Amino acid sequence: MLSAVIFDFDGIIVDSEPMHFRAFNEVLNPIDMKISWEDYCETYIGFDDRDAFREAFAQNKRKFTEKEMKRLIAAKAEVFQSYIRNGDVTPLPGAVQLIKSIPVRLPVALCSGALREDIDPIIESLKIDGCFDQIVTAEDTPKSKPDPAPYILTCEKLGIDDPATAVAIEDTPAGIMSAKGAGLKVLAVTNSYDRGYLMEADAVTDSLEHVSRPQLENLIV
Structure with a gap:
């Protein structure tokens, strides 16, 4: 049963996956990183925000601090919330x-x-x-x-x-x-x-x- x-x-x-994709790039672009839609579909879908940012840094062969990780997660959440407020869902x-x-x-x-x-x-x-x-x-x-x-x-x-x-x-x-x-x-x-x-x-x-x-x-x- x-x-x-x-x-x-x-x-x-x-x-909401296109929204997450846009939000990640909106946060990553100011630090000279970008995720392509093909890579997002192939690798990132299914990850939580922390693992997605970890993967982005690994792909770019860059290190991050825990403080930076928290900042990025918070910034991405705020961007995503703005999409919700705009009725993009x-x-x-x-x-x-x-x-x-x-x-x-x-x-x-x-x-x-x-x-x-x-x-x-x-x-x-x-x-x-x-x-x-x-x-x-x-x-x-x-x-x-x-x-x-x-x-x-x-x-x-x-x-x-x-x-x-x-x-x-x-x-x-x-x-x-x-x-x-x-x-x-x-x-x-x-x-x-x-x-x-x-x-x-x-x-x-x-x-x-x-x-x-x-x-x-x-x-x-």
């Missing part, structure tokens, strides 16, 4: 409807590498902030996806003894690796990557518009 449905945030509920097809269709008796959670301050105003604007029994964000675990730590913590918070009875909904190879590493079943959505990159998932769909709760239950076999 299905014990929980756990949603990723960026690339599943909202089309677009919900992805079917996500809000699927979340609202899940019965109250079935736990629903968010497991994201985004900051809580980035997530809260968006789910409030979409009127789904009361739909989640637990929310795990970048601040909650020392390691981000593709490490399984975020999903392990989410299952612990939901009181799930057997992760194989829960379904994670993801859009990136890093997210799939994280959820599978924690023992969950995974439904992947081709919002950010072509189907060929997502074949480690238990099932792949082109849109959450085509997904219903009974279909999620069928993944638990």
